[in-house]
Amino acid sequence: MRVSDYIQIAHREITRQRIRSALTVLALAISTVILVTLAAISLGGRQAITTKLAPDDALANIIVTSNKMSANISFFGSVQEANDKTAKLDDNSVAELLNIPGVKNASPRAGVWELQKFNIEGIDKTFVAQAQGVSDSGQSITLSAGKSFSAPTAREVILGQAYLKDLGLAKTENIIGKKITFTTQNGYRGDGAVVPGVRATQSQYDDFNKTPAKLTATVVGITGAGSDENKLLIPLEWARQVRTAQISPTEKKDYLAEDGYSSILVNTVSPAAVKQVGTAISQLGYGQVSTGAIIEKLTQFSTIMWLILGSVALVALLAASLGIVNTMLMTVSEQRYIIGIWRAVGARRRVIAGIFLVQAAFMGILGGTIGAAAGWYASAMVNERIAAILQTQNLPVVDLAAAPLWLCVGSVILATVFAILAGLYPAWRAARQDPSKILHSI
Amino acid sequence: MGPVIVLSKVSKTFRVGRERIRAVADVDLSVQKGEILAIVGPSGSGKTTLAHLIGGLSRPDEGSVSAGGQMLRTRDKILSKYRNQKIGFVFQTFGLLPHYSALENVSMPLVVAGMRRRRRRELALKTLAAVGLEKQAKQRAETLSGGQRQRVAIARALVTSPQVIIADEPTGSLDSENGEQIMQLLERLSRIQDITVIFVTHDLTLAKRADRIVHMRDGQLTEADHAR
Known part of the structure; x- marks a missing residue:
């Protein structure tokens, strides 16, 4: 059977059961909205962290302190290790730092x-x-x-x-x-x-x-x-x-x-040089912290948030998929007669399974697309509202939610995959129907 | 001319709850090309099960079914192709998709065969014309009369030019006038296109229009008559 025929049959069956199909598509759309919105907020948060903490060339800067810091930087600082450099940072320190390859400038602060x-x-x-x-x-x-x-x-x-x-x-x-x-x-x-x-x-x-x-x-x-x-x-x-x-x-x-100076701001030749220069500074016995390291920590935190929010969205998608299983199983038992007729005219089991899987995929694409579009709109609305609030507080406007194209397209694909997976069991049940038994009863 | 269908020691058993019912038992039957065969018997005698075994809708538990000299294997692919290309089914309650048009119903076997849209439309229209329904081609099946629906069902059975048409109580849902028209149509097709028609009925008067009648009781063929 041709792909276009599968699509046409699926379309007809979905539109024939308008209300049931609409409710299933709605459930999928709602879960996709949740997915897109939560992911957009998580992504937007990450972008806001980066743009807020790393203006211009700040990613190429390292702040040097006299005490050697623990590698485990937290948002609230880090453990400091006493050493012979703890005495002070002075002009010798500045000269020493300027000698490190990749350092463009060392500016003391007091x-x-x-x-x-x-x-x-x-x-x-x-x-x-x-x-x-x-x-x-x-x-x-x-x-x-x-x-x-x-x-x-x-x-x-x-x-x-x-x-x-x-x-x-x-x-x-x-x-x-x-x-x-x-x-x-x-x-x-x-x-x-x-x-x-x-x-x-x-x-x-x-x-x-x-x-x-x-x-x-x-x-x-x-x-x-x-x-x-x-x-x-x-x-x-x-x-x-x-x-x-x-x-x-x-x-x-x-x-x-x-x-001595309280810190020395080291400006490296590029953000890519920060890691190497930072290691050299640590080897000299100084403490050092870079904007990049702080951003990395915050990004790790936002990744955890993304995983938590993503899991919530996936649970919603899973619940919607169970709705598809239910709808499709009802459809299979209601359409036994139609399955029997298709089998009588020569449809193979895989054709019957295909008809039901395409129906599930159809609902997935429809629900996913509606949900992704609504999620994109919801993200834009979140940004608009947040911007209005920030402006009244005289704060700089940041986009808290970012719903890029890949996220919207990815959500549609994910919703479709979930729908197809949800359609597997009903499709298998449909394909296993005995046509002789069905047609005995008509 | 050799037989188009040969059944050899075919048996089929169903499980109903804990009970096993032998619907067809050790049936030997051969059907000639162009022959009209009536399978008669009371309700529950195994007529429909036998028709389904002949048509490849069901697989025998024992024995074999041969079509055109080749034994039918039980693989889904083989049986589906056999039903699609060699067999046409007509059911008592028509077996049409009510929300499909007459043309779409007739096109179903061609859709399964993967035929291009334009070609299958041409073929389906031609077949609908052969049963006198070209004007109703775009009408939904649920809006047609009983006689028209059965003619659409016959057109669907004919559209792939099968060797055998299996009709299960083809006039069972029709009044006598429409029933007569359907029987005349099946007879005409058999004579003109040399198609084998096997029909299942419990109406002996109707069965007498066949070339041969086989009687079934308790899953077994009890006797065979030459009606004409």
């Missing part, structure tokens, strides 16, 4: 604990200053607006974009050029401090030790999204000046040199 709070001109809000001194010689800062520091000691600030969101400022030009006033820790003795002279009284010293100083700077840029988005960056050499204390009228102490 925590500036002396700057504790800050206010922005014209804004009645005080923030905790998570200030970091940054060397921007290798363009280690990703900017979303403005420019980088004009000089290594300039009193300038690059503000993390998270502060803008917190203040509800949509336009960056409203903040660039504004003055920032830092409040230091009490008894601050660094750049700009007015330290009591040798003739000062004990009470003047006591007052000095209880009073913070005020330092001003100008906002010149806004960071992009990523690890710097909640920080406040200042030029490294100015950070060194802030951290250099006038401990006596004749003596200064460089605490940055004493404590």
